[in-house]
Structures are given as structure tokens and as C-alpha cells.
Amino acid sequence: MAQQFVKAQIKGDKVVVFLKPTCSYCVLAKDVLSKYKFKPGHLECIDISGRSDMGSMQDYFLEITGARTVPRVFIGEKCIGGGSDVAALDKNGQLQGMLEHIGALQ
Template structure:
């Protein structure tokens, strides 16, 4: 069930963050991504903290990405990691080209 949910959310032209609202790394990832002009509907945050299947989701993240921590940030169907990873991609200039390559930016 968790697998179908994640796979249904991560599409080729979207950026999806799986987050918990109180997590500082989640806030970092959202802050970094807020610097970019996304097309409507191409940036989505999904709060997993209140979900009955949160444990299953995090187990699936481990299987899929090698880590069960949040945030899990997907650019298209590729997981780029968590908050510090997104910040590093932004700082290096790679994040913008990754976002442009999936057509997520205005």
C-alpha cells in the first residue's frame, strides 16, 4: 500500500517532498525550493506525520532510497535525498538544471 501511494505521487514532471512539519531538515528543503518559480501543481509537500501507514512509508523509503528519514525529496522519480542534500544541490547550481530538466519551472 505504501509503495503504491509513493509511486502514484512521484511523477516525471513534479517535485515531491515527503515531510513531517516539525522537522528542521524538512523546513530547510522547503525554504530552498521556495526560491524557485514552479509551474502550478509541480511542487508538492506531503505530510506523513499523521498517517496510519507512516512506518510503512518510511520502510519503503529505506528500500527505495537507502534512508527512512524525512524529508525524502523526489525530483521526478529520482530521490535526491534530504534537506542538506537539496541545500547542497542549490548551492552548487545543480538544482535549477535538475528542476528545468523535468519541466517543473516557469
């Protein structure tokens, strides 16, 4: 069930952040992304901390992204990593291009 949920959330034209609200890297990822003007519905932050399938969801992240940790940030269907990865892409100017490429920005 966790796999289907994750797959259903990840779409080619939006950014999805799987996170836990108490995690500092999750906060970092959200802060960086909040600087951009997204089209309505093209940025989704999903709190997995209260879910009964959280463990299997993180196992699935490991399978498809190489890490179980949160945040797992997907731009379109590609996982770009976690909080520090998002910050680095923003800093070197690549993040905006990636967001524009999938048509997520206003």
C-alpha cells in the first residue's frame, strides 16, 4: 500500500516532499522551496510521521532513491535527494531550471 501511495503522489508536473515536521532537513527543504512561486497544486508536502505504513514507505524510498531518510524530494518523477541537496541545487542555480522544466512555476 505504501508503494501505491508514493507512486500516486509523484507526478511529472509537480514537486512532492515527503517529510516529518520535526526534522530540520525537512524544514530546510520547505524553506528553500517556499522562495519559489508554484502554480496551485504543484508543490505538495506530505507528512509521513503519523502514518501506520511509515516504515514500509521509508523502505520503498530506500528501494527507489537509495536512502530511507526524509525529506525525500521529488521534482517530477525524479528524486533529487534531501534537504541539503535542495539547498545546494538552489544555491548553484539549478533548482529553478528543474522547476521550470516540469512546468511547476507560475
